[in-house]
Amino acid sequence: MITNKVPISSRGISIPISLLQNAKPHITIAEFCTETATPSPSPPDKGVVTDFLINKCGMTEKDVSKVFKRHKGLLHKSSQNLEEGLELLSECGLTTPAQIRKAVLYNPNIFLYKSVGKFKSRLSVLRSIMKKEDICKIVMINSTILNYSEDKLRSAFSLLQRLGVEGEALSKLVARQPRLLTTTEESVIESFKVAEGLGLEKGSQIFGHALRNILGTGKEKIDRKLQCLRNLGFSEKQISELSSRKPWILGISEEKLKRNVDFLVKSVGFSLDDFVRYTPLFTCSLEKRMIPRFRVMEALKCMKVLETERISPNIIVRLPDKRFLEKYVNWNTESSPALRDIYYGGKAERVDNWQGDMQ
Numbered sequence: 001m002i003t004n005k006v007p008i009s010s011r012g013i014s015i016p017i018s019l020l021q022n023a024k025p026h027i028t029i030a031e032f033c034t035e036t037a038t039p040s041p042s043p044p045d046k047g048v049v050t051d052f053l054i055n056k057c058g059m060t061e062k063d064v065s066k067v068f069k070r071h072k073g074l075l076h077k078s079s080q081n082l083e084e085g086l087e088l089l090s091e092c093g094l095t096t097p098a099q100i101r102k103a104v105l106y107n108p109n110i111f112l113y114k115s116v117g118k119f120k121s122r123l124s125v126l127r128s129i130m131k132k133e134d135i136c137k138i139v140m141i142n143s144t145i146l147n148y149s150e151d152k153l154r155s156a157f158s159l160l161q162r163l164g165v166e167g168e169a170l171s172k173l174v175a176r177q178p179r180l181l182t183t184t185e186e187s188v189i190e191s192f193k194v195a196e197g198l199g200l201e202k203g204s205q206i207f208g209h210a211l212r213n214i215l216g217t218g219k220e221k222i223d224r225k226l227q228c229l230r231n232l233g234f235s236e237k238q239i240s241e242l243s244s245r246k247p248w249i250l251g252i253s254e255e256k257l258k259r260n261v262d263f264l265v266k267s268v269g270f271s272l273d274d275f276v277r278y279t280p281l282f283t284c285s286l287e288k289r290m291i292p293r294f295r296v297m298e299a300l301k302c303m304k305v306l307e308t309e310r311i312s313p314n315i316i317v318r319l320p321d322k323r324f325l326e327k328y329v330n331w332n333t334e335s336s337p338a339l340r341d342i343y344y345g346g347k348a349e350r351v352d353n354w355q356g357d358m359q
Helices: 017-022 046-057 061-070 072-076 079-091 097-106 116-129 132-141 143-147 150-162 167-176 185-197 205-217 219-231 236-245 247-251 254-268 272-277 286-302 313-317 321-329 336-346 351-358
Strands: 005-007 014-016
Touching: 046 061, 046 072, 046 079, 046 097, 061 072, 061 097, 079 097, 079 116, 097 132, 116 132, 116 143, 116 150, 116 167, 132 143, 132 167, 150 167, 150 185, 167 205, 185 205, 185 219, 205 219, 205 236, 205 247, 219 236, 219 247, 219 254, 236 247, 236 272, 254 272, 254 286, 286 313, 286 321, 286 336, 321 336
Parallel strands: none
Antiparallel strands: 005 014
C-alpha cells in the first residue's frame, strides 16, 4: 500500500507530504555559502561617459545626445572599454578631434567591441596592404570594417589583386569603396566588368566612384538606366561620355532622370548636350531650385531686362541662392516684391502644374 507519509528520522516519526509541500524554509541557500561572489565593476554614470565623449572624442552635447539615443549600450561600458576604443582609433590613424568625432558619431559601437585584440589583428591585415592615411579614411567612414575576419579581409584583397589592382592604387580604391572588402566575390567581379565596360581605368578615382554606384545598384538596374537614357534621346556617344566622366549619374533613379530631362527639354528648351555639359541638371531639385528660378527668369524676359533670351543652365544649377536672389530678384526696389512672390511661389509649385502652364 502506498502511504502519503515519509519517515524523516530514526525515531520513526513521519510527516504528511502535504505539510512538506507547504512548508517554508527558514534557512536560505545563501546561508550555506562560505564565500561571497565578487561583484562586477559598475559601469560609469552618464556624466562620466558624456565627459569622455566631449573631452576626448571632440563631440558636442548635441552629438552626445544623438549617440545615447541610438546606442544605449554605451552607458554600460566601463572606463577601460572607452579608453581601449579610443586607443584603437588612434592606431588606425585617427588622432585629431574632428577625425575621432566623425568615426564615433558614425559608429559608436567602436566602444562596444568585446575584444579589442581581435580588431587589432584585423587592423594589421589592413596595414599590410593599405597606406596609413587610407586606413584612417576607411575607419573614419566605416569602422564596421573591423567586424570582418582576417580571412575575409585577406581573401577580398587577394581578389582585387587578381583583378589587376595593386599597390597604392589598391589602397586608394578600397579607401574610396570599403564595400569591396565586405561584399561577395561575385558582386565584385561583376562590378569590375561593368565599370570596365564603361571605359574606366582600373584604380583611377573615377573607377572607384563608379564601383560605389554599381555595387549599390547592380548590373541589371545599371543596364535599365542606360536604356532609359537611350529612350530619352541620348546618343551612344553622349551616354558613353556621361558614364565615363560622371558615373554617379548611374545611381540616379529612372524616375528622376525622366522628370528632369522631360521638364528641362520640353518645357524650358534645353538640349541634351546641355545635360552632358552641365550634369547637375540631372540631380537638382525641380520644385526647390529649378522651377522657382525659371519662373523668375521668364518674368525678367517679359520685362525685357535680360541681356539674352536664352537662360543659361549655369545660372539655374550653379549660382548660389544668395547670389541668385541678389542678381535677379532683389535688384530693383520696384519689381522686387513681385519677383519675390514669383520666386517663393515657385517653390510650392508642383512639376505637373508648371508643365501644364507651359503647354
